[in-house]
Amino acid sequence: MSQAVADRECRSALQRGAPSILYFAHGLPGFAGLRRWELVEHGEARPFLWLRAVERPQAALLVVDPQEVVGDYRPGIPAGVWSRLGNGSEARSRRLVVVSLSGPEASANLRAPLVIDPQTMRGEQVILDDDQWPVRFPIAPHEASETPPGTGRSPACWSSAEK
């Protein structure tokens, strides 16, 4: 499945039906009091999405479907999460991970996935007990020979060469 298709499926699952605003009853660590968030896409940033606070649009986290950055990501989500998501179900839930770009290298927080139920539109940033999953998992490091901007944009030819 191409990344574009995966993106589209992720978006449609999250945006199915109204309302399109996600409710984080416990807020997000570091953003106290902001409970309503919306996912915003930006072509250049694909497969990344922005999770933007409705009440404070300048508060926007960079997020991504974990499948895009790590293979075989199957964290154990504590049972209490599903009732907090409004009888959410693991099967239909979506996960997103927060991406940090504060230094030269980027990392994804696999320890604290955002778990979202697209039906109830509730979400929670779940902090896992399992220390297998690092808070700062390095992603997409700079390549030894960076290709000039504007080239190498086709994922198909590059990902097949990697494997």
Add this chain to the structure above:
Amino acid sequence: MLVLSRKIGQSLLIGNDIRIKVVEIRGQQVRLGLEAPDDVPVIREELQREVAETNAGSAAPDAGAVADLAARLRRQGPKAAPRGEGDK
């Protein structure tokens, strides 16, 4: 802050439905048992703080840097999952 002494096996109640029990004391470490309703998340404070820091580090990065990162990720694809080597 309220400070109370407890022995092994003794508990504290917070409200009607949160119970914290001292299970074991081993040197500098205390093992606690917690019972709380499903709607109350229980989180280790230092982890919560670390997640808050990484969330803040994610907020509003430069759009150009994000586009570069996205291009690299599209080229490189996902990486293998870490195998229980612990948290950094």
